[in-house]
Amino acid sequence: MTDVKATGESGNLVEVRDLKVHFPITRGVLFDRVVGQVKAVDGVDLTIPRGKTYGLVGESGCGKSTLGRALLQLTRPTGGQVNFDGVELTGLPPNRLRAMRRRMQMIFQDPMSSLDPRQNVESILVEGLQAHGIGADRAARRDIIAKTLDAVGLPKWALSRYPHEFSGGQRQRIGIARALVLGPELVVADEPVSALDVSIQAQVVNLLDELQDELGLTYLVIAHDLAVVRHISDVVGVMYLGALVEEAPSDRLYREPLHPYTRALMSAVPVPDPEVEDRRERILLAGDLPSPANPPAGCRFHTRCPWAQPTRCADERPALRPIGESRVACHWAEQIASGEIRPHKVTAQIVRPEDEGETPGIVSAPSEPGSFV
Numbered sequence: 001m002t003d004v005k006a007t008g009e010s011g012n013l014v015e016v017r018d019l020k021v022h023f024p025i026t027r028g029v030l031f032d033r034v035v036g037q038v039k040a041v042d043g044v045d046l047t048i049p050r051g052k053t054y055g056l057v058g059e060s061g062c063g064k065s066t067l068g069r070a071l072l073q074l075t076r077p078t079g080g081q082v083n084f085d086g087v088e089l090t091g092l093p094p095n096r097l098r099a100m101r102r103r104m105q106m107i108f109q110d111p112m113s114s115l116d117p118r119q120n121v122e123s124i125l126v127e128g129l130q131a132h133g134i135g136a137d138r139a140a141r142r143d144i145i146a147k148t149l150d151a152v153g154l155p156k157w158a159l160s161r162y163p164h165e166f167s168g169g170q171r172q173r174i175g176i177a178r179a180l181v182l183g184p185e186l187v188v189a190d191e192p193v194s195a196l197d198v199s200i201q202a203q204v205v206n207l208l209d210e211l212q213d214e215l216g217l218t219y220l221v222i223a224h225d226l227a228v229v230r231h232i233s234d235v236v237g238v239m240y241l242g243a244l245v246e247e248a249p250s251d252r253l254y255r256e257p258l259h260p261y262t263r264a265l266m267s268a269v270p271v272p273d274p275e276v277e278d279r280r281e282r283i284l285l286a287g288d289l290p291s292p293a294n295p296p297a298g299c300r301f302h303t304r305c306p307w308a309q310p311t312r313c314a315d316e317r318p319a320l321r322p323i324g325e326s327r328v329a330c331h332w333a334e335q336i337a338s339g340e341i342r343p344h345k346v347t348a349q350i351v352r353p354e355d356e357g358e359t360p361g362i363v364s365a366p367s368e369p370g371s372f373v
């Protein structure tokens with residue numbers, strides 16, 4: 001983590017406003033007709049100061065990768081704005097967007113499938129340099145590549161080797177080198193360590209941290225594992241069904257989560273102190289994540305929320321509003337924090353697949369006594 005460099009008026013490298021990415025659902029034998037929309041990202045506001053790390057967490061399918069891709073315009077948003085260093089990216093013509101892309105790179109989850117097995121490391125790294133016209137000649141490009149390899153801790157002999165000749169951790173270093181060789185300012189790392197052994201994960205997270213210090217990088221780090229983003233992030237945003245439900249400075253979020261969904265996520269993270277671990281409140285969420293093609297009305301979390309109230313929760317969508325240093329999308333956050341509203345049992349609501357995208361089709365499943373499932 002580095003200090004914010006006061007470049008630009010606001011010091012923010014990225015400003016996202018009301019970002020939406022909706023994918024059409026089509027059906028038809030001869031002609032496809034649009035029968036619904038998957039609201040993968042549905043109204044996200046976030047800001048990333050230059051040189052800082054924004055950690056994005058949430059369950060599988062909540063829209064994290066789609067948000068990351070939309071930020072880089074790899075998926076074009078349905079609505080909203082993405083401002084990068086004062087330039088509005090949405091609606092930018094392809095030639096201008098291409099020039100901006102050098103400054104915004106992505107690291108992918110699975111280094112094996114994101115690296116072409118037929119290309120050796122040198123050719124993987126030189127590709128981007130040539131595409132963006134970086135380096136006057138071959139010698140200049142080799143020099144840039146050698147420095148990048150050194151920065152990510154790979155030896156020179158790696159240049160002539162192919163991805164399958166490396167271990168998982170080394171392959172992810174190649175993926176990081178491919179992003180960094182272009183000299184980006186923003187790096188979106190989508191689950192950068194999820195495919196790696198636990199013993200290697202810390203090495204790669206530390207490498208990302210060191211590279212940030214050295215190169216003044218700005219990160220959006222996406223993970224479903226809260227432990228991964230905790231130490232590397234300045235601010236953490238928690239996503240649920242296409243929207244942020246809570247955002248707070250990293251320490252604050254882990255110390256005192258305010259949104260019921262964040263509390264449930266945090267309750268699943270083990271605490272190193274055995275006494276605290278024994279006393280720890282565990283919240284098991286009822287049912288699966290509802291379909292983003294057919295999100296619940298009102299608060300999207302109300303079908304699974306152990307604190308849901310008879311008023312407002314089912315019919316009024318809570319805005320992401322400031323509470324202290326955090327932003328929280330819950331009508332009752334203060335009353336939950338003070339203990340005035342206590343958690344209760346929740347009956348799992350199962351949405352049958354055939355109902356997705358059409359009328360809400362909810363069947364009840366009995367809950368286990370004493371749990372929230």
Ligand SMILES: Nc1ncnc2c1ncn2[C@@H]1O[C@H](COP(=O)(O)OP(=O)(O)OP(=O)(O)O)[C@@H](O)[C@H]1O
Binds near residue numbers: 023058061065224
């Ligand atoms: N190209 C696409 N066309 C249609 N639907 C899509 C497309 N890409 C993603 N989706 C849907 O959008 C929703 C969000 O997907 P996304 O991959 O962003 O989630 P995620 O939070 O990254 O999940 P994971 O943790 O599993 O990677 C999912 O319901 C997914 O099926």
Ligand code: SF4
Binds near residue numbers: 299301308309330
């Ligand atoms: S608004 Fe209601 S349902 Fe939503 S998180 Fe808050 S208490 Fe739960």
Ligand SMILES: [Mg+2]
Binds near residue numbers: 064065066190
């Ligand atoms: Mg993803």
